[in-house]
Amino acid sequence: MKPVRTGIIGLGNMGSSHARDCNESEVIEMAALCDVNPDKLDEIASQYDVQRYTDANEMMEKANLEAVIIATPHYDHTPLSISALGRGIHVMCEKPVGVHVNDVGKMIDAYEKAKKSHPDLKFGAMFQQRTMNSWRKIKEMIDGGLLGRMVRATWIVTSWFRTQYYYDTGSWRATWGGEGGGVLLNQCPHNLDLYQWLLGMPERVNGFASIGKYHDIEVEDEVTGVFHHANGMVGHLITTTAESPGTNRLELVGENGRLIIDGNSITFDRNEQSMFEYSNTAEQGFGRVSYITETIEVPADEGGLHRTVTETFARSIREGSSLVAEAPEGIGSVALANAILMSHFTGKTVDLPLDGDAYEGLLQDLISKSTIRKGDAANAKNLDLSDSF
Numbered sequence: 001m002k003p004v005r006t007g008i009i010g011l012g013n014m015g016s017s018h019a020r021d022c023n024e025s026e027v028i029e030m031a032a033l034c035d036v037n038p039d040k041l042d043e044i045a046s047q048y049d050v051q052r053y054t055d056a057n058e059m060m061e062k063a064n065l066e067a068v069i070i071a072t073p074h075y076d077h078t079p080l081s082i083s084a085l086g087r088g089i090h091v092m093c094e095k096p097v098g099v100h101v102n103d104v105g106k107m108i109d110a111y112e113k114a115k116k117s118h119p120d121l122k123f124g125a126m127f128q129q130r131t132m133n134s135w136r137k138i139k140e141m142i143d144g145g146l147l148g149r150m151v152r153a154t155w156i157v158t159s160w161f162r163t164q165y166y167y168d169t170g171s172w173r174a175t176w177g178g179e180g181g182g183v184l185l186n187q188c189p190h191n192l193d194l195y196q197w198l199l200g201m202p203e204r205v206n207g208f209a210s211i212g213k214y215h216d217i218e219v220e221d222e223v224t225g226v227f228h229h230a231n232g233m234v235g236h237l238i239t240t241t242a243e244s245p246g247t248n249r250l251e252l253v254g255e256n257g258r259l260i261i262d263g264n265s266i267t268f269d270r271n272e273q274s275m276f277e278y279s280n281t282a283e284q285g286f287g288r289v290s291y292i293t294e295t296i297e298v299p300a301d302e303g304g305l306h307r308t309v310t311e312t313f314a315r316s317i318r319e320g321s322s323l324v325a326e327a328p329e330g331i332g333s334v335a336l337a338n339a340i341l342m343s344h345f346t347g348k349t350v351d352l353p354l355d356g357d358a359y360e361g362l363l364q365d366l367i368s369k370s371t372i373r374k375g376d377a378a379n380a381k382n383l384d385l386s387d388s389f
């Protein structure tokens with residue numbers, strides 16, 4: 001396959017990692033790199049034989065690219081994706097696809113418009129956890145009806161521990177104007193994406209958040225979200241960046257049993273009879289449905305999760321195959337994050353689809369009241385991301 005001529009925009013923690021992957025890939029030709037910070041650009045680009053740009057639009061204009069990977073702070077995902085799509089350049093956008101649903105809506109509109117003149121245009125999102133064998137297996141089991149009628153999905157994901165040093169490494173981090181949120185916008189997009197990928201979107205959301213409770217930040221670092229689904233299922237997201245040791249445990253309960261994904265282990269408590277059937281027919285008050293516990297084995301993931309997403313993107317451009325995640329699907333995780341925050345700030349239950357204008361107004365209000373003024377983080381060193389995913 002002829003490698004896809006690609007440029008990377010944003011060369012911080014994530015973009016520099018994408019550059020390493022692309023440089024080693026046989027299906028990608030890393031042709032150009034871009035960062036608004038000239039020192040960062042030189043630091044990373046000097047390791048490769050590539051063109052260098054401090055302006056992404058100039059790079060898209062001059063570098064004869066087929067594709068770009070966008071790894072900038074969140075708000076820039078929207079204008080940069082729209083600019084690339086409008087030029088017929090394929091886009092792989094980092095998570096979250098946008099900060100709020102109105103921005104993602106604009107990106108989807110731009111994609112639909114661009115496809116009229118470039119019908120094969122690809123627009124993917126970096127949801128690398130969807131490539132993990134464990135989540136693919138869980139999806140296969142749920143889609144296959146293993147659990148029957150779904151009752152509850154409870155995700156305790158408190159393993160996103162972040163230090164004050166982490167928040168201080170970027171002037172955009174943990175601010176309403178720079179990042180657009182905290183744990184919901186930066187760490188949890190992966191969990192929220194998997195949640196809606198596996199279980200669909202709820203119809204109502206309640207959210208409770210703590211703002212800068214454990215860190216000196218102006219955004220949320222502890223959250224509980226409650227999701228009410230049309231089929232009666234209730235979901236819970238419990239998350240924070242302040243807990244160590246943290247937990248990453250998802251319990252999926254259906255009438256036929258309970259799937260538990262706890263760290264790297266997956267077990268299925270298989271009911272010998274539907275719990276509803278048992279409840280309706282038992283002739284005793286305190287019995288329980290008998291169940292057996294099965295351990296679900298999945299092969300280890302190979303080849304690097306981000307690299308898998310990027311190379312699948314390149315193959316999809318050449319061969320028309322599927323992406324790991326279509327960027328427009330990213331609106332699901334953004335809507336869940338926005339809805340939790342909206343519920344927290346208004347004290348009300350939020351209906352989905354979210355009122356995007358109301359949320360954008362709320363966000364603008366938070367930005368206008370922001371008092372955080374961080375120092376210039378232009379010289380911040382990239383962090384090693386290998387332990388963070």
Ligand SMILES: NC(=O)c1ccc[n+]([C@@H]2O[C@H](COP(=O)([O-])OP(=O)(O)OC[C@H]3O[C@@H](n4cnc5c(N)ncnc54)[C@H](O)[C@@H]3O)[C@@H](O)[C@H]2O)c1
Nearest residue numbers: 010011012013014015035036037040071072076094095170
């Ligand atoms: N998929 C994952 O697992 C994962 C992990 C970490 C970060 N991310 C995402 O990657 C993105 C970047 O995060 P990071 O941790 O690398 O941030 P970072 O602050 O380390 O790097 C961002 C870089 O973008 C540059 N930049 C800012 N605006 C720009 C613009 N308009 N054009 C070109 N360059 C620009 C900055 O100078 C900086 O070097 C975020 O969306 C983040 O959520 C994803």
